[in-house]
Amino acid sequence: MTGVGMDSLKGSKRIFILGCGGFIGSHILESLLADETIVIDGWDPDTSRLGHLLGHPRLLYRQCLFGDAGTSNGTEAAIEAADIVVNLAALCNPAEYNNNPLVTIYKNFCDILPFVELCAKHDKWLLHFSTSEVYGRTIASYLRDNDYGDPDYFEFEEDTTPLIMGPIVNQRWTYASAKQLLERVIYAYHKENGLDFTIIRPFNFFGPRMDYIPGREGNGVPRVLACFMSALLDRTPMQLVDGGKARRSILSIHDAVAAFELMLDRPDKAKGQIFNIGSRENEVTIQELAHLMRAVYADVSGDPSYKEHPIVEVSSDEFYGEGYEDCDRRVPNLDKASQLLSWTPEWSIDAILRETITYYYDLYGEGRKSKTVT
Numbered sequence: 133m134t135g136v137g138m139d140s141l142k143g144s145k146r147i148f149i150l151g152c153g154g155f156i157g158s159h160i161l162e163s164l165l166a167d168e169t170i171v172i173d174g175w176d177p178d179t180s181r182l183g184h185l186l187g188h189p190r191l192l193y194r195q196c197l198f199g200d201a202g203t204s205n206g207t208e209a210a211i212e213a214a215d216i217v218v219n220l221a222a223l224c225n226p227a228e229y230n231n232n233p234l235v236t237i238y239k240n241f242c243d244i245l246p247f248v249e250l251c252a253k254h255d256k257w258l259l260h261f262s263t264s265e266v267y268g269r270t271i272a273s274y275l276r277d278n279d280y281g282d283p284d285y286f287e288f289e290e291d292t293t294p295l296i297m298g299p300i301v302n303q304r305w306t307y308a309s310a311k312q313l314l315e316r317v318i319y320a321y322h323k324e325n326g327l328d329f330t331i332i333r334p335f336n337f338f339g340p341r342m343d344y345i346p347g348r349e350g351n352g353v354p355r356v357l358a359c360f361m362s363a364l365l366d367r368t369p370m371q372l373v374d375g376g377k378a379r380r381s382i383l384s385i386h387d388a389v390a391a392f393e394l395m396l397d398r399p400d401k402a403k404g405q406i407f408n409i410g411s412r413e414n415e416v417t418i419q420e421l422a423h424l425m426r427a428v429y430a431d432v433s434g435d436p437s438y439k440e441h442p443i444v445e446v447s448s449d450e451f452y453g454e455g456y457e458d459c460d461r462r463v464p465n466l467d468k469a470s471q472l473l474s475w476t477p478e479w480s481i482d483a484i485l486r487e488t489i490t491y492y493y494d495l496y497g498e499g500r501k502s503k504t505v506t
């Protein structure tokens with residue numbers, strides 16, 4: 133473990149973050165560590181996004197697996213010592229859901245269950261990052277004419293919208309089901325044992341350090357931003373799964389961190405709530421996203437030929453394998469976040485893509501400025 137001894141940290145607010153080294157966690161750490169009253173007990177096996185934070189005097193970092201999150205490795209003591217507990221540990225990569233369904237279920241449900249139990253046992257406020265994917269598909273997608281005319285058929289509202297998933301044979305839904313069941317466990321602990329909780333449902337956060345770029349930081353099929361980035365960097369075609377008709381609403385990681393900090397600042401408003409954290413303005417089809425990304429990449433790289441970068445269509449069976457099924461659309465209702473947290477997102481999709489693409493271009497593009505992840 134790195135960081136200073138406990139004695140010199142007395143009087144601080146201690147936040148235990150499981151999974152602090154991922155995309156969201158690394159940005160939350162950066163922001164929280166700027167507050168001198170906060171000490172972070174942060175656990176994650178992966179240090180690749182934390183290089184600039186390791187050794188910080190108020191970060192007690194432990195390099196360990198969240199699969200070890202039972203009582204045996206000090207988790208209970210860490211939870212007991214914390215004022216607030218945050219769970220960010222998850223396996224969040226659609227290519228894994230249908231190809232490695234058991235790993236997906238274990239990492240997103242079974243491994244985290246004891247963690248939730250310990251929070252209930254020790255009366256801790258648990259802020260749990262779930263997913264917008266618990267909503268599954270929209271009602272509209274099941275209607276004969278796919279009618280998106282009525283928001284009641286596609287907009288997701290935390291406490292009223294039904295959660296609609298496809299059949300068991302479409303193993304895409306292992307992740308959403310595991311995350312949904314964990315939400316239900318947390319809610320049941322709240323109702324039966326008084327567990328203080330806040331559930332956050334992220335809607336496609338984008339930003340620097342989001343995912344590994346295949347062939348550079350790892351291998352496999354990451355989420356769409358990294359897939360398109362790698363195509364641009366490698367001058368290979370961007371691939372639109374099933375025509376790129378699915379829609380996503382993109383939120384800047386900085387807007388997301390701001391929402392999270394408002395929850396910490398307003399426990400009376402945030403406790404006992406599920407929050408959608410996303411953007412309503414930045415909605416695009418995946419095809420539109422590909423077009424936007426190649427235009428921004430052309431600007432960032434100074435090479436106008438990227439405006440015509442090739443885009444091809446590919447079937448989901450070919451791209452993800454058997455058992456993939458897509459979420460058609462994700463539009464968050466943000467009334468609760470606005471009313472209880474006074475939060476509204478600020479970043480436009482153009483600004484988000486520009487920041488993120490510049491980050492990856494500086495790391496890996498031709499004529500890049502640096503070679504290290506910061």
Ligand code: UGA
Nearest residue numbers: 226263264265334335336337355356359371372373378418
């Ligand atoms: C994933 C996770 O499953 C969610 O839990 C998580 O909330 C979300 O990412 C997120 O980032 O917040 P999803 O949006 O389906 O959900 O993941 P992506 O892999 O980013 O796919 C988005 C869309 O792009 C899908 O329609 C997919 O088929 C498509 N896609 C992906 C392409 O057309 N081409 C690619 O190269 C990659």
